[in-house]
Amino acid sequence: MAEELRGRTALVTGGARRIGRAVALALAEAGADVVVHYNRSEAEAREAVREIERLGRRAWAVPADLRHEQEVRTLFAEARRFAGPLQVLVNSASTFPPSTFAEFTREELIESVEVNAWAPLAAARCFVGQVEAGAIVNFLDTRVVGYDWGHVAYHAGKTLFELFTREMALRWAPRFRVNAVAPGLILPPEGEGPEYLERLKGGVPLERVGAARDVTDAVLFLLRASYLTGQVIWVDGGRHLLEAKRG
Numbered sequence: 001m002a003e004e005l006r007g008r009t010a011l012v013t014g015g016a017r018r019i020g021r022a023v024a025l026a027l028a029e030a031g032a033d034v035v036v037h038y039n040r041s042e043a044e045a046r047e048a049v050r051e052i053e054r055l056g057r058r059a060w061a062v063p064a065d066l067r068h069e070q071e072v073r074t075l076f077a078e079a080r081r082f083a084g085p086l087q088v089l090v091n092s093a094s095t096f097p098p099s100t101f102a103e104f105t106r107e108e109l110i111e112s113v114e115v116n117a118w119a120p121l122a123a124a125r126c127f128v129g130q131v132e133a134g135a136i137v138n139f140l141d142t143r144v145v146g147y148d149w150g151h152v153a154y155h156a157g158k159t160l161f162e163l164f165t166r167e168m169a170l171r172w173a174p175r176f177r178v179n180a181v182a183p184g185l186i187l188p189p190e191g192e193g194p195e196y197l198e199r200l201k202g203g204v205p206l207e208r209v210g211a212a213r214d215v216t217d218a219v220l221f222l223l224r225a226s227y228l229t230g231q232v233i234w235v236d237g238g239r240h241l242l243e244a245k246r247g
């Protein structure tokens with residue numbers, strides 16, 4: 001049976017820009033109120049709030065640097081104060097700096113684990129502590145099935161987050177459903193143009209780049225699909241089939 005999103009309240013981490021913003025807007029279009037988390041993008045977060053309000057839903061912008069666990073807790077306290085209990089959490093915020101296997105540092109690994117694995121786990125713990133039941137969607141990456149030799153620290157953080165996603169789904173059932181999306185080539189990294197993805201699309205079975213809308217469709221599907229937990233939707237044109245165990 002489909003779960004209703006209308007009248008629900010969602011928190012989207014990294015909701016000010018790019019894919020997170022598209023998720024926040026899609027949730028609002030589906031009838032949810034949205035807490036838009038941001039770190040540095042305050043102006044974009046406030047603009048996203050205005051856009052959601054124009055759609056007739058309530059929205060709030062709340063900052064937190066996810067490298068600091070205390071800020072995660074403050075984010076949830078603030079969200080609760082503004083919006084009341086949350087029924088939906090989307091963990092989209094992430095950091096994606098380049099790093100190689102030969103040279104990645106302990107500090108780069110720690111920061112990736114903090115932002116890409118520990119912070120969303122901490123956010124999910126706050127989330128399950130404040131409401132009886134709900135749904136979580138975590139953002140992984142198509143490459144968790146294989147390697148990312150250009151972003152080794154990032155890849156380690158996301159791979160750990162994939163494990164945490166399965167553990168959350170098991171430990172918090174039956175009250176909470178925890179699923180994930182694993183995007184492939186959707187948006188180029190910050191500072192890169194469309195040619196960055198065009199160069200890579202030869203490695204995609206569907207031979208094209210995806211759109212933010214492909215990702216938001218999968219997120220909304222997972223949030224509504226009341227018998228799914230521990231599921232990963234690969235929004236990647238089939239790329240994970242080729243990435244698996246490839247060096």
Ligand SMILES: NC(=O)c1ccc[n+]([C@@H]2O[C@H](COP(=O)([O-])OP(=O)(O)OC[C@H]3O[C@@H](n4cnc5c(N)ncnc54)[C@H](OP(=O)(O)O)[C@@H]3O)[C@@H](O)[C@H]2O)c1
Pocket residue numbers: 013014015016017018019020037038039040041042064065066067091092093094095096115139140141142182183184185186187188189
């Ligand atoms: N783009 C793709 O094609 C692609 C491919 C595979 C996987 N993904 C995954 O999909 C999700 C969304 O992708 P994206 O490209 O839109 O993400 P992104 O632009 O790399 O990052 C999203 C947001 O994360 C927030 N963030 C980064 N460090 C933070 C910190 N220390 N504290 C709090 N927030 C922090 C930033 O918020 P502020 O701007 O407010 O600082 C940023 O806007 C990510 O989890 C990503 O790994 C994306």
